Amino acid sequence: MLCSLNEIQALATKAARGAGLPWGVADEAGRAARWLEARGFAGLSALEGALDRLSGPDWRRCAPIPDGAEWCAEGGEIDGLCAGIALADRAGEPIPHAGAGALVLSRVRWPLLTMPFLATVAGALGERLAVSLGPDTPVIGVGPHAVSETCRNIEGLPLAASVRVERVEGSTALQGAARLDGSIPIDKEVYARLDRRAARTYVAESAESQTRGAGGGDLIETD
Amino acid sequence: MRLARLGAFHQTRLSFLRATLRHVWSAGFRFAYDRWEIGDDGVGVAVYAAAGPEHTYSLVCFAHDLDPAMRTDRVIAEAWDATYVLYDGIPDDSEIERLRANTPKQEAGRYRHTDLILSRTNKSARLFDNVVGCLAEGRQPEAARLEDVGYVMRTTAVYGNGKFGIADRHRYAGRAGFGAPFRMEMLTVWMIRQFVADLVDHMARVRGGSGAAPLDRALRRRLGIGNSTGLGLGPFIVNHPALFARWIECRETALARVCAQERAPSEIWTVFRQWIGRARADVAAWIVPDALQAEKIARLAGDIDRLETFSAGFGPEIARPWARIRDWAADRLSLEGQELTVSLLIEPYGELVDDLADRMAIDEREMAPAGLPGSVGEILAAVEDRYGWALEPDYATPDAQARFWYVSANKLEPRLGERWEEAGADLELPLATGRDIAACRADLRKAAWEECLADFLLRHPEHRHVVRRLCDPDLGPYGQIRDNLVGADLLPLNLLRCKLAFFGATHFDPKSDRWLRINMFCHAPYPDETESQPPDDWIFPRSDAQADALLP
Numbered sequence: 001m002l003c004s005l006n007e008i009q010a011l012a013t014k015a016a017r018g019a020g021l022p023w024g025v026a027d028e029a030g031r032a033a034r035w036l037e038a039r040g041f042a043g044l045s046a047l048e049g050a051l052d053r054l055s056g057p058d059w060r061r062c063a064p065i066p067d068g069a070e071w072c073a074e075g076g077e078i079d080g081l082c083a084g085i086a087l088a089d090r091a092g093e094p095i096p097h098a099g100a101g102a103l104v105l106s107r108v109r110w111p112l113l114t115m116p117f118l119a120t121v122a123g124a125l126g127e128r129l130a131v132s133l134g135p136d137t138p139v140i141g142v143g144p145h146a147v148s149e150t151c152r153n154i155e156g157l158p159l160a161a162s163v164r165v166e167r168v169e170g171s172t173a174l175q176g177a178a179r180l181d182g183s184i185p186i187d188k189e190v191y192a193r194l195d196r197r198a199a200r201t202y203v204a205e206s207a208e209s210q211t212r213g214a215g216g217g218d219l220i221e222t223d
Numbered sequence: 224m225r226l227a228r229l230g231a232f233h234q235t236r237l238s239f240l241r242a243t244l245r246h247v248w249s250a251g252f253r254f255a256y257d258r259w260e261i262g263d264d265g266v267g268v269a270v271y272a273a274a275g276p277e278h279t280y281s282l283v284c285f286a287h288d289l290d291p292a293m294r295t296d297r298v299i300a301e302a303w304d305a306t307y308v309l310y311d312g313i314p315d316d317s318e319i320e321r322l323r324a325n326t327p328k329q330e331a332g333r334y335r336h337t338d339l340i341l342s343r344t345n346k347s348a349r350l351f352d353n354v355v356g357c358l359a360e361g362r363q364p365e366a367a368r369l370e371d372v373g374y375v376m377r378t379t380a381v382y383g384n385g386k387f388g389i390a391d392r393h394r395y396a397g398r399a400g401f402g403a404p405f406r407m408e409m410l411t412v413w414m415i416r417q418f419v420a421d422l423v424d425h426m427a428r429v430r431g432g433s434g435a436a437p438l439d440r441a442l443r444r445r446l447g448i449g450n451s452t453g454l455g456l457g458p459f460i461v462n463h464p465a466l467f468a469r470w471i472e473c474r475e476t477a478l479a480r481v482c483a484q485e486r487a488p489s490e491i492w493t494v495f496r497q498w499i500g501r502a503r504a505d506v507a508a509w510i511v512p513d514a515l516q517a518e519k520i521a522r523l524a525g526d527i528d529r530l531e532t533f534s535a536g537f538g539p540e541i542a543r544p545w546a547r548i549r550d551w552a553a554d555r556l557s558l559e560g561q562e563l564t565v566s567l568l569i570e571p572y573g574e575l576v577d578d579l580a581d582r583m584a585i586d587e588r589e590m591a592p593a594g595l596p597g598s599v600g601e602i603l604a605a606v607e608d609r610y611g612w613a614l615e616p617d618y619a620t621p622d623a624q625a626r627f628w629y630v631s632a633n634k635l636e637p638r639l640g641e642r643w644e645e646a647g648a649d650l651e652l653p654l655a656t657g658r659d660i661a662a663c664r665a666d667l668r669k670a671a672w673e674e675c676l677a678d679f680l681l682r683h684p685e686h687r688h689v690v691r692r693l694c695d696p697d698l699g700p701y702g703q704i705r706d707n708l709v710g711a712d713l714l715p716l717n718l719l720r721c722k723l724a725f726f727g728a729t730h731f732d733p734k735s736d737r738w739l740r741i742n743m744f745c746h747a748p749y750p751d752e753t754e755s756q757p758p759d760d761w762i763f764p765r766s767d768a769q770a771d772a773l774l775p
Binding site for chain 2: 001002003004005006007021022023024025027028031032034035038060063066086087088089090091092116117119120121123124145181182183199200201202203204205206209
């Protein structure tokens with residue numbers, strides 16, 4: 001099915017909230033999904049995968065413990081969305097300069113979700129970032145508001161053993177993935193599963209509350 | 224930025240529908256029928272093309288035969304008298320068929336990025352048949368009856384920005400004249416008004432044959448497009464605080480520019496005095512059954528008389544006359560009167576303020592910018608210094624949290640519930656800004672002064688939406704509605720009225736504390752009058768002599 005970017009953001013936000021995440025975190029999830037889909041990456045699908053873990057009462061154990069140059073999570077695996085939020089909140093504070101090593105995130109679930117936040121970090125730092133998931137995966141370049149086409153290699157990746165992030169010297173210019181402009185193709189099954197999570201944010205109405213909540217008065221217009 | 228004041232706003236010349244018409248005139252848009260396939264039964268399709276210098280927009284109209292027993296303006300409706308899409312370009316036959324299969328279903332249909340705006344209208348049962356009947360008999364309807372209702376059809380929803388698959392706003396926000404808020408929506412409503420007028424004439428011809436008369440143009444201009452609006456509109460100005468702050472800032476800037484004038488040129492002074500008279504005539508025609516609003520209107524009528532008397536007491540030669548009027552109004556008039564005075568002060572100064580209408584949009588970021596500035600101590604100090612309105616209520620008392628906002632499962636629209644009487648408060652929307660700021664402050668006070676906000680939010684992710692709001696540099700002084708939006712004394716109508724005033728609506732007609740009817744484009748020229756009428760001298764009715772002077 002074809003969706004607008006606003007629909008994608010609204011669906012992702014509500015699904016994240018329906019999964020039990022706080023409103024502010026759900027808002028970040030919605031923005032990230034939209035950012036990715038606008039560049040042709042399967043952000044909704046990644047979020048849908050991530051919400052399986054994030055929907056539990058102990059979801060905070062998926063957040064990184066930002067300590068030193070190697071981050072891990074109390075629960076053993078860092079969620080990609082939580083990693084991105086933590087990095088963006090710190091404006092990339094612990095990411096070393098080129099040649100001085102890298103920030104390593106250990107065992108990251110759905111690392112695609114981290115990319116939009118790294119793009120905001122690149123914007124705040126005014127530098128490009130290089131993201132590496134191991135010798136078998138091409139390096140992903142991240143610039144202000146852009147990510148390289150190599151990001152497609154991690155689109156469906158549910159777990160990365162490690163994610164290394166380092167600053168890149170020189171130009172911030174990056175040939176990012178092309179922007180899409182609406183009518184984004186979305187997998188119907190993914191949409192339906194997220195829609196079911198979103199539905200958990202809705203309140204079923206009684207006949208009385210349906211009338212009262214909408215404003216009362218006569219429902220059929222006679223004037 | 225108290226809700227009671229926002230709920231007293233009136234349209235100004237910065238309002239979106241007025242700015243839209245100014246753009247349509249200045250850009251030289253031309254309007255034409257592309258298709259008229261409405262049958263004798265009033266059912267069918269019509270297409271109007273609005274050709275601008277770079278783009279053509281087509282209003283695709285589907286007229287239906289609606290059982291009156293199904294005619295409800297509320298969002299619970301599933302059928303309407305007419306349904307519309309504003310299409311980007313000129314639709315070919317296959318596109319018309321695609322739209323025919325979806326548009327009548329409204330929210331239940333699916334749309335594409337070529338479809339810019341989705342809308343529907345219902346007839347005013349009071350007026351539509353009366354007007355058609357009169358015209359079919361070859362006579363004009365009574366002017367007083369037209370003014371009593373103000374429209375023969377009313378929109379019950381106007382959807383934009385990506386809803387149900389239609390175009391995201393950013394697709395056209397870069398086009399000249401359509402970057403400012405809600406311009407495409409306003410263009411749509413204005414073109415719908417043309418369709419409605421044409422449908423009336425068409426039905427009169429069907430019924431009356433060669434003896435039928437077309438609706439007189441001067442009478443026709445007295446008809447606007449009605450609109451029924453409910454709580455769906457309410458959360459917008461809370462959820463888009465930076466955008467809303469910009470709207471208020473532009474309005475305040477316009478007023479400040481006018482009030483900074485040392486002297487009033489005599490011709491502007493004369494225009495101002497004329498507009499007082501025109502406002503009086505408009506308010507005299509603003510008759511509503513709602514007792515509270517009727518009382519406010521009665522006081523407003525008295526305020527207009529006092530404004531006229533006061534401004535007659537001095538001439539344009541006095542120093543800073545506009546600031547003097549503004550200050551006098553703030554001391555002496557009701558909120559409605561004060562805010563109408565703002566509109567009247569701005570009105571004669573188009574050359575001074577109209578540029579602000581193009582600055583009322585903001586570039587809403589895809590992602591929040593990286594970095595949370597400051598520490599726990601710094602943000603706590605800011606909250607305690609500047610958010611007294613949020614901290615003042617005792618949220619432990621039932622009345623302070625009597626309501627909750629939620630999305631209904633039935634229609635996926637915002638609703639207002641009674642927290643202590645209805646189920647669902649655990650699913651409330653984050654619109655209790657004051658209460659949530661107070662809750663965040665309680666946890667900030669328990670945290671170490673020097674802790675960075677990133678660490679605080681790692682421990683307290685439930686406060687992220689509050690901290691984002693507190694740290695947003697775009698909010699400025701106008702980004703927060705300084706009232707309890709879940710309190711027992713909340714009047715949700717004020718949220719709707721404020722936004723509708725920015726649209727340019729008039730004749731607010733409350734039907735309960737949470738939905739109302741309005742009129743849009745009443746007295747405005749039609750798309751087929753762009754060469755014979757001025758674009759922006761109509762918001763309050765002209766005297767008959769003034770109107771006659773403008774007739775072609």
